[in-house]
Amino acid sequence: MDKSLLRVEHLSVDYKLNNGEVNAVRDVSFSLNRGDSLGIIGESGSGKTSLAMALMGLIKEPGKVRGNIYYENVDINSLSKREIKSIRWNKIALVFQNSLDVLNPLLTIDEQISEVIVKHLNLSKESTSKRVKELLEMVGLSAEIKGYYPHQLSGGMRQRVLIAMALACDPEVLIVDEPTTALDAVYKNEIIKLLSELHKEKKFALLVISHELETIFHLTSKINVMYSGCILEKGITSEVLKNPMHTYTRGLVDSSPTINPYRDLWGIPGESGGSKESGCPFRKRCTQSIEICSTRVPKLEYVSLERQVACHRGGIVTLLEGKNINKIYKNKKTIVKACDDCSIKVRSGEIVALIGESGSGKTTLAGVLSGTILPQEGEVVFEGKLVSGNNFTSRKNGIQIVFQDPFSSINERFSIEEAISEPLRIIKEDSYEEIKIEVKKALEEVQLPNDENFLNRKCYTLSGGQRQRVSIARSLVMKPKLLIADEITSMLDPSTKANIIRLLKGLQNKNGFSMLYITHDLPIARKIADRVYVMHNGKIVEQGIASKIFSDPTDDYTKKLVKEGMSEFN
């Protein structure tokens, strides 16, 4: 028998509306013990507050709660109204989402705190007043504010009052809803510090609900990632945030400024919707959905000891994997080991940067990965199939490469239309009209004009930046799942460079392809990459999460590279 303090099993919350039903919480289960801390993270509208309300028994008609909530092994739903009232606040208390209206405007702080003490603890007048004083001081407020009315408090003070109020009866479980959302950075840190100290001292079970990763990161040891009412990923907070396994979690982490201080912010494309549909709730925004995703709801399953992911594909899939690749170039006199036992992985929807000095073997590795160069040893697998020759570069939904010199692979005398449509014309899958539509769309995506005039221009009349855009467009018409970009910005001026990078990242975010970004430009790598491989003399010397590699490299060569490459930026 599970001896948890608070145990939630298959909890669902539905709201009936005039035009249908909102499933705000769907089949959520978790358990909490004394001293535990659990964070629930999710975008706005993912059902976090509804979950907290359900735990407090505060969902009102026409809301409906299904499933079980056990407090000390007693099902709360089986209790009478009076018994529930005696648990509320006394055993399970809630720090409400901070708003001006959350405290009664007509009652003093003193009255609003003491009323729960009077109701639940039955203390005398003096002891109550003493307790109120203690509580206020405990959260770092002066006891003088007792006589204040809510409108006389600042946002930060109000948050502290809310915490004091929640702790008034020394609850066993403390639920905190968005404790830091309405606050500025300084207050934010103070509140996080206060809560974590209180948690250490009082040892209550702490449930933190927030869409701010930073808050969850500092306050909790375990995390549940919520989307559209469902838990999509569960695990240890630091692990999950460092290495998200679900595409949604990765999107959340990518859009958090504090977890990713250097990277540009890219929200998860699409809107969250909470309607009742079969299938994976995230499928409309997922970059790797397959057929089964729209018919069956994925269940949470263990992917490692401490990690559960609800995904038919077991989380973010590996798109491309190069295993133990060796490539040696033999000249008359010299032997160059361009790739020395290199292994590399690119997962779906992610940007992997391959960094290293020129001559370290990056382009060779890229060639092997795309199939254009045959290695002496090792193999490359793309979506479970071996890569060889042009089997993936000459088909749709495969691999495309964009090179440093855009026209190394394009005939300069082609018109723009010819240049872009060439790969499609070669595979002969579409009619002329269809191809033309695709070309125009691609030009629009790379932000070039797509009128007849432009289509008929010859390629050699284009500027460097325009040429690079045309070659990106040429790759896009093949709808690649993996785009390998080899030093594509090194020949461009800084402003054009910035534009191209933004364009690529935007396209990647929107279309959801993966990217292997090869560069010796570290600041750019830090700006866009999820993971980084460092190559030196044909060897992969270090690999890992981008933020870690740039802030805390372990390999000596990486250290040197980072120090030199970043020095002008810090």
Added chain:
Amino acid sequence: MNCIKRILEYIIVFFVIISFNFFIPRLMPGDPFTFLSSDEGSVHSSYTDEQIEKYKAYYGLDKPLWEQYKDYVYNLFRGDLGYSIYYNEAVSSIILKRVIWTIGIVVVSIVLSSLLGIFVGAFSAWHRNSAIDKIIYSIMIVFSEIPSFLIAMLLLFGLAAGKGWFPLSGGITVFGEYKNVFEKIKDIVHHGFLPVLALVLSQTGGYYLLSRNSMITVLSKDYMLTASAKGLDDRRIIFRHGLKNAILPVITRIFMNLGSVFGGAILVENVFSYPGIGRLMREAVMVRDYVLMQGIFLNICILVLTMNFLADIVCRKIDPRVE
């Protein structure tokens, strides 16, 4: 600072009112004596020129307007509202005798109707959209739409004239003799019952609707959710957290409504021949006693102003947010 500003505002409004009261009759074509001396009113026989001169001198109507105004304000502050020719008595003492009755029924009816409205309104809001709420709501709507004098007439015909349960007129039995104070009070209540009932019936609806509305708004506020989350007793949640907030607009309305309640009272008093200001006003109009009419008008204005002022103070007391 703010407070001084408010008081200044009240003083200005007060002066505007008394000035109106002064100038309007004087700027109207003709003068009171054309009415006083006309046969039409038929209460007084016509005045001779001599008499008119005498009265004009008495009222100071022969002085320049500015002098008259000064005298008027000066007298006003002494509490002298002039002299009623018809009643042969100082206007202030006539009004004083009568106003007690009106204030009596107005205050009692306001207290009863607002309390009733607030509590029933809160009850309805708590059970909103239930059958009982719907029934109460429709009844209240109907009553709030019927004018008070109509209710008064129905009551008069039904309960006083028809059943004979209540006296038909007056505020107290004429020449009545009482063994003790309670007897007297009983008599007064007996006379006042129907006028008060008429006013209560006509006003409760308004307070009910306001209170119900206000309570429904308050119930959806975050702090009400906080209150339930705290596991407090329902009674505390409804009254201490809900009603205290919901009541604010009702209180403002009570004081704001005073003018219209007076208006209603004036009509109702006439239906029941109740000896208050309303009846006095009718009498004054009948005999065209301008001085008396002005006095009554002024009194009502001052009363309404005072009530507004009180409303300000009360709201300030309840709502800490009002600076």
